[in-house]
Amino acid sequence: MSETLSIIYRDEYMVAINKPGGLLVHRSEIDRHETRFAVQLLRDQIGQTVYPVHRLDKPTSGVLLFALSPDIARYLGDLFTRHALTKTYVALVRGFAPAQGIIDHPLTEELDKYTDKKARTDKPAQTAVTHFSTLAQIEFPFSIDKYPCTRYSLVQCTPHSGRKHQIRRHMKHISHPIIGDAKHGKGIHNRFFHEQFACPGLMLAATELGFTHPVSHTPVVISAPISAAFTRIVQTFSWANTLPSHWLTTQDI
Known part of the structure; x- marks a missing residue:
């Protein structure tokens, strides 16, 4: 039986x-042994060609939008290029993050050794801005790292640019890396969540995407619930009331 995407x-x-x-x-050459891809799975599921208009990192879950024609793909792609839409993410991070803030930290391009072999390595850092607010916090009275207590925060992030791994790199930049981030996080905390909460993946989810419809020109807001594993963490930490109910997975977890 073929895999079914949610x-x-x-619409048309x-x-x-x-x-x-x-x-x-x-x-992608980044993971040459992978056999599952959203584009092919969705195409087979709905029986027509789909055109991806943006990307999410492999470990990131959430709203992923496709056009159903080249013309619509160009329109939507332009929205992403101009950042003429709103993207909302939820992340679980290490430490007590500030109540809110703006991370204005230019990022140099991260190059892949396979796909970016011919890319310039001397490009200047590009402007990157992320707004964030802290939704909830928790402290455990034991030491995992170098501090006597261990703290975590649930944060909501809104990137105002579209740099590669932007949220992951920005949260690391302010010393609050995302749990489960093998590249930009910290292994001791990732292992703790894996062992104690059966939470093996990246705790970063694209929960909402808002933009103007390409044909009707009316506002469109698309929401996606966080994964069952992420929802279980939120409920275990008594954070469920800090998120809209439709951002939580309601099936058996």
Whole structure:
């Protein structure tokens, strides 16, 4: 039986799925042994060609939008290029993050050794801005790292630029790396969540995408619930009331 993706929005012009963590958007030299790709799975599921208009990192879950024609793909792609839309993410991070803040920290381009072999390595850092607010916090009275107590925060992030791994790199920049981030996080905390809470993946989810419809020109807001594992953490830490109910997975977890 073929894998079925969760479709969270569909009309005659576009379709959106709730991409599970661990799924590549399309075939890539970055992971040459992977056989599952959102583009092919969705195409086979709905029986027509789909055109990805943006990307989510492989370990990131959440709203992933596709156009159903080249013209709509160009329109939507332009929105992402101009940042003429709103993207909302939820992340679980190490430490007590500030109540809110703006991370204005330019990022140099992260190059992949396979796909960016011919790319310039001397490009200047690009402007990158992320707004964040802290939704909840928790402290454990034991030491995991170098501090006597261990603290974590649930944060909501809104990137105002689209740099590669922007939220992951920005949260690391302010010393609050995302739990489960193998590249930008800290292994001791990642292992703690894996062992104590059966939480093996990246705790970063694209929960909402808002933009103007390409044909009706009316506002569109597409929401995706966080994963069952992420929801279980939120409930275990008594944080469920800090998120909209439709951002939580309601099935058996």
